[in-house]
Amino acid sequence: MQIKILAEGGAMKPGPALSQKLGPAGIPVNKVIDAVNKATENFKGMKVPVELEVNPKTKEFEVQVFSPPVSELIKKELGIQKGSGAHKKLNPGNASIEQIIKVAKTKQQNLLCNNLKASVKTVLGSCVSLGILVESKAAKEVEEEVEEGKYDNLIQGEITEPPEEKKKELDLYYKDLRAKQDKVLVAEKNAADAAEAKKKKK
Numbered sequence: 066m067q068i069k070i071l072a073e074g075g076a077m078k079p080g081p082a083l084s085q086k087l088g089p090a091g092i093p094v095n096k097v098i099d100a101v102n103k104a105t106e107n108f109k110g111m112k113v114p115v116e117l118e119v120n121p122k123t124k125e126f127e128v129q130v131f132s133p134p135v136s137e138l139i140k141k142e143l144g145i146q147k148g149s150g151a152h153k154k155l156n157p158g159n160a161s162i163e164q165i166i167k168v169a170k171t172k173q174q175n176l177l178c179n180n181l182k183a184s185v186k187t188v189l190g191s192c193v194s195l196g197i198l199v200e201s202k203a204a205k206e207v208e209e210e211v212e213e214g215k216y217d218n219l220i221q222g223e224i225t226e227p228p229e230e231k232k233k234e235l236d237l238y239y240k241d242l243r244a245k246q247d248k249v250l251v252a253e254k255n256a257a258d259a260a261e262a263k264k265k266k267k
Contacts, residue, residue, distance in 0.1 A: 066090060068117040070101075074108030074133070077101050090121040097126060104128045111137040132175050135191040138168045148195030155246050159198040159239035161232070162207065162216050165189060167225035182220050186211055201238045 068086050070077075077098050084094050097117065105113045114131040133141075136148065143158040162185075169176075169184035178184040189211065192204035199207040210216065227235070 066119040066121060068119060070115050070117070071112050072101050072105055072115045074111045074113045075102050075106035076109065077105070087119070090119050090124070092119060092121075092124055092126060097128075100126070100128050104130045108133055111141050113137075132172055135168065135172055135176075135188055136195060138171055139188065139191055139195060139197065142168055143197065148197065154250060156196050156198050156239075156242065159201055159235050159242075160192065161227035161235055162200055162211075162219060163224050163227040165192070165199060165207075166220055166223065170223060170225065181223065182211065182217070185216075185220055198239070198242075201235060
């Protein structure tokens with residue numbers, strides 16, 4: 066019997082869904098959770114695909130851990146909790162191309178890509194969905210630059226760490242941008258609150 070789950074790395078907790086699946090097989094849920102947490106402890110703070118191979122006759126099970134989804138790896142790399150639901154108003158992070166190459170290398174075996182460059186473009190596609198900037202630009206723009214060969218040297222050299230100076234520049238740009246975006250969001254909220262209050266008076 067095969068059970069597929071998406072577990073919180075190193076911190077999976079008992080839940081009804083897992084109990085319903087394991088209960089009929091007579092396997093203690095806590096035993097499985099301990100095994101999954103041990104197997105996924107290197108992926109703390111990320112959602113990790115896990116497959117349980119359960120033998121109801123012998124009550125034995127095996128835990129197989131797969132690489133986390135690209136979006137989880139990007140969030141982990143940038144130290145953010147979630148992507149943006151409003152890309153044009155709020156960007157949750159600013160990655161370097163080197164960080165994108167790092168994620169692409171980690172995930173390359175699981176991606177249906179012929180080479181690292183193709184994997185980098187796939188990771189950039191996820192950045193577009195999450196609203197994450199890359200090199201202080203829209204990820205879509207960087208995707209086009211990768212296609213044009215702008216970052217070929219870095220990709221071929223498998224460079225996964227940006228220079229310290231570049232890190233500072235990206236952080237400074239993002240700090241300024243985020244302050245401006247937050248100001249706009251506050252202004253929009255205040256305007257919406259004022260409109261609501263006006264409506265109530267009527």
